[in-house]
Amino acid sequence: MDSLQATKKPRYPDLIYVVEDDPDVSRLIEHNLRTAGYEVSTFVSGAPVVPMAAMVQPALFLLDIMLPGISGFDLCRQIRQHERLGKTPVIFLSARTQEPDRLQAFDAGGDGYITKPFSPRELIARIRNVLRVPPDVPDRDILQVGEVEIDIASMTVRVQGRTVLTTVREFRLLEYLARHRGRVFTRDQLLDAVWKEGSFVTPRSIDVFVRRLREKIEQDPRHPRYLKTLRGIGYRFESGR
Numbered sequence: 001m002d003s004l005q006a007t008k009k010p011r012y013p014d015l016i017y018v019v020e021d022d023p024d025v026s027r028l029i030e031h032n033l034r035t036a037g038y039e040v041s042t043f044v045s046g047a048p049v050v051p052m053a054a055m056v057q058p059a060l061f062l063l064d065i066m067l068p069g070i071s072g073f074d075l076c077r078q079i080r081q082h083e084r085l086g087k088t089p090v091i092f093l094s095a096r097t098q099e100p101d102r103l104q105a106f107d108a109g110g111d112g113y114i115t116k117p118f119s120p121r122e123l124i125a126r127i128r129n130v131l132r133v134p135p136d137v138p139d140r141d142i143l144q145v146g147e148v149e150i151d152i153a154s155m156t157v158r159v160q161g162r163t164v165l166t167t168v169r170e171f172r173l174l175e176y177l178a179r180h181r182g183r184v185f186t187r188d189q190l191l192d193a194v195w196k197e198g199s200f201v202t203p204r205s206i207d208v209f210v211r212r213l214r215e216k217i218e219q220d221p222r223h224p225r226y227l228k229t230l231r232g233i234g235y236r237f238e239s240g241r
Contacts, residue, residue: 015039015058019049021067032120046075053085065094073108080109086165089130099202106208111169143178146239148217150178164216173209177237186234
């Protein structure tokens, strides 16, 4: 057997990792996920999550924030920095309801934020929304804007030929802006377009995602060529000339 094939680890499209130290909450989440047709692996702390995911890659992580040892924020950063796991969606579950906590979650690389207590229907809907596959995507649907190449089929972004890792939400936001380059969008319009479920995602969250995208695609994020801010209005994606 080829050595590359022998070492390649599969990704399981219906497997969700739940990292939650409250046993009652963990059992409730696991029950509802399994009822909805997902496979589930549960963890009471963050320490073993990345090593296990490197061997058996899940489709999505559900992370509590207050965990023994490593926090959910730091665990998310570890996931984002991992070569193979970096694009796997992460949704935070937390009793924290303040906007700074949500912004910190998105800044760490999260794709979604659900506050406790939550309804099982909301949980499943949010997971399906994050994991949804864009319909009828051509094999080579590529957006080329200046030095930025956005490959829709593989959800890959390249800048000057170099691949940069993005989260699911970052990619969808970048794709939407690039498809409508030259058009100005308010933060609320971007929320409606990219975060269709809308719950617990605020207009200020858009600022966090734009800043992270600038750090990845702009040569000088402080003076962006592509992702422009129109003060008091919103954002516009330009050709970069």
